[in-house]
Amino acid sequence: MKVIVNGKIIQKDCILENKVLVFDKKIIDICDKAPKNCEVIDAKEMYVSPGLIDIHIHGSKGSDTMDGSLEAINIISNSMIENGVTSYLPTTMAMDKECVHKAFEIIKKAMSNHSQGATVLGVHMEGPFINEYYKGAQNSEFIIKPSFEFIKDYTDIIKIISYAPEVDKGFEFTKDIKKNTDIILSICHTNSTYENAKAAIELGASNITHLFNAMSPLNHRDPGVVGAALMTDVYCEMIADKIHTNKDIFQFVLNNKGKEKIILVTDSMRAGCMEDGEYELGGQVVYVKENSARLKNGTLAGSVLTLNKAVYNFFESTNLKIHEAIALASINPAKSINIENKKGSLDIGKDADISLFDKKMNCYLTIVEGKEVFNKII
Incomplete structure (x- = not known):
């Protein structure tokens, strides 16, 4: 002991x-x-804090989930522990089916043979089931309609699928996922109307991926996905780097969602914990400068944020106490993917995932x- x-x-x-x-x-x-x-x-x-949990991270220290290698996953895992992250979901991107499935296979190996760094909890599949209008830094060449066939062999390791519900005809994919799997559906990269987003939520979509970013905005005549996110009981991811969202928005979201439904994530790409320079994300060149990662056209391409920094940014910008801010990156993400019985807090009987x-x-x-x-x- x-x-x-x-x-x-x-x-x-x-x-x-x-x-x-x-x-x-x-x-x-x-x-x-x-x-x-x-x-x-x-x-x-x-x-003495519960270990942080990042449910949305593409890469760090020069490696990316889509590299499709166990070495890349190990590098990411070992990078994250330096920031107090003890478990996470490696996150995929819109690429060809073979690349995505190769990434799934590598993540499955990492889950079954955890030997170093942060624990791999499963897959966060972001794309390719998204709307090209709000593709962000995703590559439009690989965007496709939602397909249960695409993911059916990996339902045991996929924890979250981020998708655009308006491209799901008749919500057939949404219904299949909720009927046949335990996968969390998260709304993202979407031009959905307020009504359509609410319909998807009523059918079981329970999360919003990087709130405000790459989605139909809040408008007084059409509240959009942001309005649906703020007016329903879904979990909302936030990238609290003060670049993806203005720091003054943090308290606004907190006032509307409450501290139990906000999840801090990094959405970090391979340049996380690296120097400024030129990198790659989903086959596209990304330029990193002054804590911002962007495509050549200026589109934000993930982040270089660390999760401990996200917690501090949110704490510093809101009326939360430090233990409440830490909960946004520990127990809240654990609850959102249904692992709160094992991780997310320092309760007796839970995994000893601890950070100082x-x-x-x-x-x-x-x-x-x-x-x-x-x-x-x-």
């Missing part, structure tokens, strides 16, 4: 001080005094299922 002492333990509704966190592979106890014969970790007054952060959310220690994988405090 191991214990963490001298830390501020982040709980869902409070911060505990002068307590000891006891764990092995699972969280064992939170108590007043460390049991005997335990390895002791001194948190040095830092926040300072007041600005810089990460100093990361523990994945009880194993120390990153340490900057030694």
Whole structure:
């Protein structure tokens, strides 16, 4: 067993001080005094937080999910632990069927043979079932109509499908997914009307991918997808880099959605944690400069955000307390993909996914299922 002492333990509704966190592979106890014969970790007054969960990330440290290699997934996994992320969904893009399926196969291998870095929880499939009008940085060459046949062999590993409901004729794909799988449907890259988006939500679409970005906007005559997102009970992803959305919008969304339904994500591409320069995303050239990743025409192409920074940005720009901001990147994403019984908080019996952060959310220690994988405090 191991214990963490001298830390501020982040709980869902409070911060505990002068307590000891006891764990092995699972969280064992939170108590007043460390049991005997335990390895002791001194948190040095830092926040002892549940590990962060990124449900939307394409790449980092020069590698991308669509590289289709186990090495690329391992690089991404090892990059994320430096920012306190303990589990994530590698996210695909609109590319040809063979490339997408190859990425699925590699992710399946990474899930069954986790040996390093952050845990791979499954696949977030973003595209190719999207609307070309709001394609963003997705390649229009590979955009197709929603097809259950396309994903039927991978329903065991796909956790989220981000799609445009208006291109789903008669909502047949939506109905097939909700009837035959446990996959979460998330609305994205969409020109859907308010009414159409609400209809998809009523049929089971439960998430909105990167709220405000690549979707029909809020208008007083047609509230669009943004209006449907704010006026229904769906989870809403946000890329809190202060580039994809103005920081003053954070509190507006919080006021309308409540803190239980916002999920912070990075949507990071391969330039995450790298220097400015020229990179690639989905077969297109991306230029990274001053924390912004864009195509040649200026279109935002994912981000270079880290999830701990997203938490700090949101905390700094809203009236949330730090433990509430951390929940947007821990228990909320866990709930959204139905793994809250295992991950997302420091409850007794859950996986010992733990991160230590300072007041600005810089990460100093990361523990994945009880194993120390990153340490900057030694």
